[in-house]
Amino acid sequence: MEATLDNLKSILAASNYKLTAQRKIILQILIDNRGEHLSAEEVYNIVKTEDPGIGLATVYRTLELFCELGIIQQLTFDENCRRYELETGEEHHHHLVCSKCGKVIEFNDEVLEEFESELEKKYSFKVTEHKIKFYGYCEDCQ
Amino acid sequence: MEATLDNLKSILAASNYKLTAQRKIILQILIDNRGEHLSAEEVYNIVKTEDPGIGLATVYRTLELFCELGIIQQLTFDENCRRYELETGEEHHHHLVCSKCGKVIEFNDEVLEEFESELEKKYSFKVTEHKIKFYGYCEDCQ
DNA sequence: TAAATATTGATAGCCATTATCAATATACTA
DNA sequence: TAGTATATTGATAATGGCTATCAATATTTA
Numbered sequence: 016m017e018a019t020l021d022n023l024k025s026i027l028a029a030s031n032y033k034l035t036a037q038r039k040i041i042l043q044i045l046i047d048n049r050g051e052h053l054s055a056e057e058v059y060n061i062v063k064t065e066d067p068g069i070g071l072a073t074v075y076r077t078l079e080l081f082c083e084l085g086i087i088q089q090l091t092f093d094e095n096c097r098r099y100e101l102e103t104g105e106e107h108h109h110h111l112v113c114s115k116c117g118k119v120i121e122f123n124d125e126v127l128e129e130f131e132s133e134l135e136k137k138y139s140f141k142v143t144e145h146k147i148k149f150y151g152y153c154e155d156c157q
Numbered sequence: 158m159e160a161t162l163d164n165l166k167s168i169l170a171a172s173n174y175k176l177t178a179q180r181k182i183i184l185q186i187l188i189d190n191r192g193e194h195l196s197a198e199e200v201y202n203i204v205k206t207e208d209p210g211i212g213l214a215t216v217y218r219t220l221e222l223f224c225e226l227g228i229i230q231q232l233t234f235d236e237n238c239r240r241y242e243l244e245t246g247e248e249h250h251h252h253l254v255c256s257k258c259g260k261v262i263e264f265n266d267e268v269l270e271e272f273e274s275e276l277e278k279k280y281s282f283k284v285t286e287h288k289i290k291f292y293g294y295c296e297d298c299q
Numbered sequence: 300t301a302a303a304t305a306t307t308g309a310t311a312g313c314c315a316t317t318a319t320c321a322a323t324a325t326a327c328t329a
Numbered sequence: 330t331a332g333t334a335t336a337t338t339g340a341t342a343a344t345g346g347c348t349a350t351c352a353a354t355a356t357t358t359a
Contacts, residue, residue: 033305033356055347070308075347094233095316095346111282120280130269131291138262139296140253148288149273154281175325175336197316212339217316237315237347 017104018042018086026084040065041077045087045101052090052098052119092119092148109147115156159246160184160228168226182207183219187229187243194232194240194261234261234290251289257298 018026023042024034044061045053053061059074078099081087090098092112108123131142160168165184166176186203187195195203201216220241223229232240234254250265273284 028357031305035306035355037307068308070310072309072348073307076306079348091236094236094239097236097346111276111280111284113282114285120282122276122280127272130272134253134264134291138253138264139299140255140262140291140293141299142253142291142293143256144292146288146290146292149276149282149284150286150288151277151282151284157281157283170326173336177324177337179338210339212341214317214340215338218337221317239315 017102018081018084019046026086030084032080032084037062037066037069037073038077038080040069041074042081042086045081045099049101052092052100054096054098058099091146109149111149111151111153113153113156114150115152118153118155120153159244160223160226161188168228172226174222174226179204179208179211179215180219180222182211183216184223184228187223187241191243194234194242196238196240200241233288234259251291253291253293253295255295255298256292257294260295260297262295 016022020039020042023039027034027038040062041058044058044065048061055071055075055078058078059069059071062069062074078087082089082099085102087099088102090100090110092098092110108121109127111120111122113119127145127147131145134140135142158164162181162184165181169176169180182204183200186200186207190203197213197217197220200220201211201213204211204216220229224231224241227244229241230244232242232252234240234252250263251269253262253264255261269287269289273287276282277284
């Protein structure tokens with residue numbers, strides 16, 4: 016289920032967290048920038064235009080909390096910079112990252128799901144998460 | 158082609174780098190610990206037993222250089238800790254990482270290669286690198 | 300409305316990695 | 330083989346994204 020400003024309070028309450036103005040603003044920004052893969056710093060810069068008093072630590076904490084609650088998902092295209100995207104509740108998808116212009120193309124594929132099942136059998140390994148990224152050059156940069 | 162103490166000099170020379178005692182020791186350690194996925198800090202601790210005077214920066218620089226030359230490959234199972242493994246010249250492989258005990262199981266599969274080719278066609282994207290990791294629980298930790 | 304609890308902002312701290320730079324080592328050249 | 334240009338080293342300061350701390354404040358519950 017995708018998070019909205021309306022159900023945020025109940026999502027938080029279900030885990031004994033409280034609804035605050037800061038959390039609402041940050042969720043709103045993530046929704047407004049759906050598909051943007053924002054970093055904490057970028058969220059901070061946007062949020063400051065609406066609430067200049069907000070602290071950087073609050074942004075980091077809120078993003079971490081939203082991850083824990085499954086509202087967003089953490090991505091790391093480049094190390095030393097974590098990015099976040101809204102969890103849509105739809106199929107999981109993966110990314111093609113252009114090494115030149117930085118463009119990110121999303122794809123999803125059930126082939127990977129099948130592959131995962133095979134691995135689980137072969138290695139008696141229970142997969143709970145996967146990180147799959149392809150790096151290279153997009154159409155414009157080749 | 159896999160790097161050895163014998164061909165290290167020519168690999169370096171081909172890119173205008175020089176052979177040094179430090180580079181030899183570090184390569185030797187990587188060879189001795191094949192399959193260990195060492196971090197820079199770990200390499201540093203081992204190297205100090207053979208050459209106490211070596212600097213940490215040299216270890217970092219050498220590992221970076223070896224990556225650039227294709228002698229080793231960088232891995233990131235856990236963010237904020239980069240690990241390295243020898244490039245064997247054989248098939249590429251990927252990793253299953255146990256979230257509980259940290260065990261790393263290696264696998265390789267041509268299914269992924271095929272999948273990559275399909276992606277390239279579909280998105281007009283030239284893949285140069287992929288990072289594929291599955292996280293979960295190994296046989297002992299389930 | 301009060302009390303219990305969670306959250307916030309400011310800021311100091313962390314820690315793996317990088318940059319700086321003078322001293323030194325390597326490798327080419329004559 | 331000595332001289333020279335160039336690359337490398339070790340020590341250490343700096344970087345930078347992120348986290349911990351804590352008193353002040355806000356939210357929720359009773």
